[in-house]
Amino acid sequence: MNPKKTPILFFVILVLTSAVIITNLLVYNQNRQTLTIGLTPQQNTLIDKTKKMNLDAPYKVKFVIYDNEQALLQAIYAKNVDVFILDTYSYIEQYAKLPSSRAILGVPSDYYLIATSESPIIHPRVGMLSSSLPEHLLSGTVYSKYIYNDYNECLQALSSGLIDQAVLQEKYVDLKKFMVLTKLSSLGYKEDLLIVSTPWLEKNDEEDLSLLQNINTLFNSELLKPNEAQLVDVMTELFTSEIITTRYYYKDLVYTTGL
CATH class of the missing domain: 3.40.190.10 (Periplasmic binding protein-like II)
Incomplete structure (x- = not known):
């Protein structure tokens, strides 16, 4: 190799490497700043996407529609979804396998x-x-x-x-x-659950970010905290039936700060 070309080649490699690193950092940062709401086609009718969530820039909201609940669960396991809706039975059954997350609101359902x-x-x-x-x-x-x-x-x-x-x-x-x-x-079952991943729950503690209240505005009627009696009854039924091996407290399953 020509010694005169070595510094130039080194410089080119350095520039390309830096570009790749910067691109990866930008993509990573963008993903961290995008709130991804995963829904099934049936759940899609629950949310009014024309309503604007007043999230401070650079936070963005992205909706992803999955073919069915199983496809949604796979996306949740892969940590591709930040907000999702599950029925209470599915949530408690899956709780130990779900990425760190907790329910924040009850969605009326029968x-x-x-x-x-x-x-x-x-x-x-x-x-x-x-x-x-x-x-x-x-x-x-x-x-x-x-x-x-x-x-x-x-x-x-x-x-x-x-x-x-x-x-x-x-x-x-x-x-x-x-x-x-x-x-x-x-x-005694009267609601599904709106669930948010822990990283976004932690962001809710940051100054001027009212994430939880903003999510509520996407629904046509105001949602309330998950019903404690229903949640405990379902958990007890699942535990008694040996479908789950651990008893959970309401505070384990529901995030109540700021609600």
Whole structure:
């Protein structure tokens, strides 16, 4: 190698290396400053994206829609999502595996077990969008599980006879077309949970960042802290059934500072 070219080559390598480092730092910093809200297609209707969250610059808000709850969970495990909604059963069952995060608000919700008739079925084929919560609504029933990505697809399967029953949120149930066999609210369940990752909860302590209050503004009605009695009852049911091995306190599951 020509000795005269060595300093030039070294300089070029140094510039390229510096550029890569700076680019990586910028991308990392941008990711840290972007609040990513992960939703399923069904949850997408809960939030009014036209409302502006008054986050101070350079904080940005990004919405990502996942095909189903399982895809959302995978994104949560990979720490690609900062804010998400889960039903209380799924949240407590998954709590030990979730990246550090806690519930901050309760999202009013009920789930129905529906059918086209009330005729008893010994071993029903049951359609659902999430496999965790229906297990408790159907407790004691021997059934076959059919997972669907979309509530319309599930309803079509029920109407055409491909499945016998379905578990869906009440807002997707046409009471003129389907019979309600039971409601999860009869077991004391009346809300899902809005959950935020710990790094963003810690940012909420920073000056002039009202993250938690701003998230609330995305919903059409003001949300309140998660219902403590419901949360404890679900946790107790899961622990008694040996689905979870650890008892949790309300303060373990819910972030209450500033709410």
